[in-house]
Structures are given as C-alpha cells and as structure tokens.
Amino acid sequence: MLFTDLGLSEPILRAIAEEGYTSPTPIQAKSIPAVLKGGDLLAAAQTGTGKTAGFTLPILQRLSTTKPSSGKRLLRVLILTPTRELAAQVQESVVTYGKYTGLKSTVIFGGVGANPQIKAIAGGLDILVATPGRLLDLMSQKCVSLNDIEILVLDEADRMLDMGFLRDIKKILAALPKQRQNLLFSATFSTEIKALADGLLNSPALIEVARSNSANEAIAQLIHPVDRTKKHPLLAHLIQSNDWKQVLVFTRTKHGANKLVTQLEKDGITSMAIHGNKSQTARTKALADFKAGKLTALVATDIAARGIDIDQLPHVVNYDLPNVSEDYVHRIGRTGRAGSNGVAVSLVCIDEYQMLRDIEKLIKQKLPQEVIAGFEPDPNAVAQPIQLRSQQHQQSRKPKAATGGAGRAPAKKAPAKRSSPPKRSFNR
Missing domain, CATH: 3.40.50.300 (P-loop containing nucleotide triphosphate hydrolases)
Known part of the structure; x- marks a missing residue:
C-alpha cells in the first residue's frame, strides 16, 4: 500500500514525499482510513511504529477539506499528551506534514513562560497540542476556549493514566462539546485504558497492529x-x-x-x-x-x-x-x-x-x-x-533552603527538538 492509496490530498502527499516516505506503517494504513470516516477510534501499537502520523495525517486532511461555516479560523482539534517532549514531537509532525495546508497550530506545556503560548493562541489556531496541566491553567485564565473542538486526541493515554492525569482529563472533557470525534492512541491496552475508552468512546473502531504489551521483534x-x-x-x-x-x-x-x-x-x-x-x-x-x-x-x-x-x-x-x-x-x-x-x-x-x-x-x-x-x-x-x-x-539528603514560593515544584523546562527522520520507512 502507498500513501497515495489512502485518500490524502495533494498538499499532504507532497509534504510526506518531501520527507522521503511512500508507504505507511501498519498502524497508519489502518488508522488513517478509520479517522477519515469520522468515527471514534481506539488504537494500540508498539512504540516506534508511527502512531503519531496515524492521527496527524487524517486530521490534517479533514481540517483542510472541511472549513468552519463561519469562515473564521476556529480551534477545532485538541491533542493531549502526557509529557512536553511528546507534545513537541506531535507539534513537529503537525507542522511538517501540514505545511502546505495553511492550517495553524501551536504547542503548550508547563515549565516555560505562558505569555508566548497565550499570544499564539490569541492569534488564531486550528490545532492545539497540549499537556493537561498547562491547558487547564490557560483555561482557568480564559485564554483558551474549547467550545469549537471537533476532534479530541488522547496520545499515549496509558502514560497519562500512569502519571495521574485522569482527574485533569475529566475536567478537560467536561469543557468540550458533546458532539466530537474521539481518538484514543496507546502503546498498551491496560484495564484502565479500556475503562477510560468505555466512558469516552462511542462505538469505536478498534485497531491493534501488534499483541498488546509486546516488544518489537526487531x-x-x-x-x-x-x-x-x-x-x-x-x-x-x-x-x-x-x-x-x-x-x-x-x-x-x-x-x-x-x-x-x-x-x-x-x-x-x-x-x-x-x-x-x-x-x-x-x-x-x-x-x-x-x-x-x-x-x-x-x-x-x-x-x-x-x-x-x-x-x-x-x-x-x-x-x-x-x-x-x-x-x-x-x-x-x-x-x-x-x-x-x-x-x-x-x-x-x-x-x-x-x-x-x-x-x-x-x-x-x-x-x-x-x-x-x-x-x-x-x-x-x-x-x-x-x-x-x-x-x-x-x-x-539535607533539605535545601527555600528560594521561592513555599511548596513550589521545580520548574519544568522546554523539550528538545527531534531531528529529521531518515529517508527509510515512515515512522513518525
């Protein structure tokens, strides 16, 4: 199978080709058509198999071919990830493969100044990639509205649960429109993930390209x-x-x-x-x-x-x-x-x-x-x-003297940026 067989538009195919890719990985070959259909999706695959492109590519396709009725740029997609490194990687994929679509996106996470992030949101977005904590912070400050979200992605959902984000996720879900497409991507299908999926997804398509919790045979x-x-x-x-x-x-x-x-x-x-x-x-x-x-x-x-x-x-x-x-x-x-x-x-x-x-x-x-x-x-x-x-x-270890607000956790820092992928198999 080739990417040209999946119903993606010319601008997206051009961006993929410029990265040297022609064939999708198994998770991409199955998830891209499922997301394009508009229904909910529960997908699991081994880490490193290209889950990120499995949802970014069809999301870019859907947004670029369906414009808001108001004609204005609206925040229509929210992608949640557990860590700022992952958030940065997802944003990089959105930018790389959406560069010819005219869509705008940004990434927000904690540990860095919020003002540049607030400014980016205020400038108008189609896609927001976020970690739960910073998103809730900006929501509480009325800096971001989720009223027009059409697609929600929970990326590495198992890790989000491991890190104790379930309460934050529920707060965010409560602020979203009832009618939306939900995409839950995970490297593992734990009991907790299945319970989350049962409460979140509506008759989802189920994709599992490798046995749950298995290691890559390579x-x-x-x-x-x-x-x-x-x-x-x-x-x-x-x-x-x-x-x-x-x-x-x-x-x-x-x-x-x-x-x-x-x-x-x-x-x-x-x-x-x-x-x-x-x-x-x-x-x-x-x-x-x-x-x-x-x-x-x-x-x-x-x-x-x-x-x-x-x-x-x-x-x-x-x-x-x-x-x-x-x-x-x-x-x-x-x-x-x-x-x-x-x-x-x-x-x-x-x-x-x-x-x-x-x-x-x-x-x-x-x-x-x-x-x-x-x-x-x-x-x-x-x-x-x-x-x-x-x-x-x-x-x-001896406790250090406080130098800031009492009980304040150490500030998290910005993520390192990924290097460009090799011109081999499509794996992002």
Whole structure:
C-alpha cells in the first residue's frame, strides 16, 4: 500500500514525499482510513511504529477539506499528551506534514513562560497540542476556549493514566462539546485504558497492529545478571569492549542518572543526563549532542522513555529495571525504529528479579540471560528492598533552603527538538 492509496490530498502527499516516505506503517494504513470516516477510534501499537502520523495525517486532511461555516479560523482539534517532549514531537509532525495546508497550530506545556503560548493562541489556531496541566491553567485564565473542538486526541493515554492525569482529563472533557470525534492512541491496552475508552468512546473502531504489551521483534533483548555494586563497571565494560558509539541508558532515579554520568565520564565515556530537574539548556544540549554523535551515552529517567525519538538508535540499556513493567516496553522501543534492528540490554541484580518476572509475564516472553565473565553475581547475595533503599537515600539528603514560593515544584523546562527522520520507512 502507498500513501497515495489512502485518500490524502495533494498538499499532504507532497509534504510526506518531501520527507522521503511512500508507504505507511501498519498502524497508519489502518488508522488513517478509520479517522477519515469520522468515527471514534481506539488504537494500540508498539512504540516506534508511527502512531503519531496515524492521527496527524487524517486530521490534517479533514481540517483542510472541511472549513468552519463561519469562515473564521476556529480551534477545532485538541491533542493531549502526557509529557512536553511528546507534545513537541506531535507539534513537529503537525507542522511538517501540514505545511502546505495553511492550517495553524501551536504547542503548550508547563515549565516555560505562558505569555508566548497565550499570544499564539490569541492569534488564531486550528490545532492545539497540549499537556493537561498547562491547558487547564490557560483555561482557568480564559485564554483558551474549547467550545469549537471537533476532534479530541488522547496520545499515549496509558502514560497519562500512569502519571495521574485522569482527574485533569475529566475536567478537560467536561469543557468540550458533546458532539466530537474521539481518538484514543496507546502503546498498551491496560484495564484502565479500556475503562477510560468505555466512558469516552462511542462505538469505536478498534485497531491493534501488534499483541498488546509486546516488544518489537526487531529488538534483540538480553539480560545480564550482575551484582548491584558491579552494574557501573559492567556497563563501562560493555560500551568499551563492544565499541558502542551510541547508547541510551535508563536509570530509576534522577540522582542515579547524575551519579552514573559522573562515573562514566571518569571511565572516559562521554555522557550526559536528561531528566526533569535539568535546565532547558542542559536538556537541549544533551539530546542534540547525543544525536550528533558527540556523546556515547545519554542517561535518562522514565520521564524520557516516550519523549526521546532518535532514528536508528542501536543500543538501549536498562541500568535499572523500571518500577512499572509497561515502561520496559517503552524504554526498549527507543531502538529498533524506522525499519532498523536494535539491541536492548538489561543489567539485573538480585533486587530486581521479581521486576524481571513481572516484565516477562507482561510481554509473554522468557528473556535470554548471559553472565559476563568477570562480572558473575554472588550466589549468596541477599535481595534488598529497592523502595527502602530509595527512601533511605531521600532521607539522607539535607533539605535545601527555600528560594521561592513555599511548596513550589521545580520548574519544568522546554523539550528538545527531534531531528529529521531518515529517508527509510515512515515512522513518525
């Protein structure tokens, strides 16, 4: 199947062609016709399979061929995402593939100044991409109206529920017109997602292009059992002995990410960390340097698991297994994208054996294990509660003096921008 077979207009096809794409991915081939029909949709696919274009392309088509009866530009589409990185990526897709349609869009999220966002909204929009918190803030200030929304998209809905956005989502839903098209896209079909869909969607089309919670078959997965104190030396050994040039490493905590970067730098492995406490400048530089090949290792927390999109990333390492099993699928989904193969390695200590069993149960797959010579785990080691160790670390840190409003959370920073995709398979 080609994009020209899907009923998309010439301006949109031209933009797609300029990016070097001709054939849709399976999720795109199924979701684009479904969205164009105008009905509700519940869609699931593995991360990295092109869900974003699965809804942005038909939305652009619908808006460009159906104008408001008033003749004025109205905010007709709302796309909600859980993180600012994802919001920025969706907005980039809207801009890239809608550049010949004349449609206007913007993205809003917290942690940055609201005035430029308010100005962009006031200038008139067709499409708004937003995170729930900032959208509610601007709604409370009467800076944005959702009265004319025709299409609502919940992107990465499972992650939004994981992050506790259900109450915010319900507040936003209450402000929307009753008659609208609802599109719910998710990487997984959890019980919570199905419950949300039951209350939101009206006789939806159901698309699932891969088994729920399964891992991309293009990703080779491997477990290295190791003692908790030998994880850093083992990671350095793997990078150096295999001459890995680009490795995305996931840690459980921000403190752990910073500590690992310090250790890797001492080993001569160029590294930077990316997480919620990093400044905008630091996050942007880290991601840009990593994409440009100036860094060997980018160390990230789970907040970035669905926000980092790097084409042809060869290696992902789970330095720590995630607390939530579903996050394993999203982490390793950063590799094996755009038709290329990838390798996902997990360094697992005795404390994480139950997490590993939970992950294998989720993905319905027994993961192969390989002990690396010189890093054999101690057979007499005793597991320690991971949460307890985390709490002890937090309690050991001295509280800093307040420098701003009492109880104010650290400001979030602006997202890093994605690089252009390779001219291979359409995967955005």
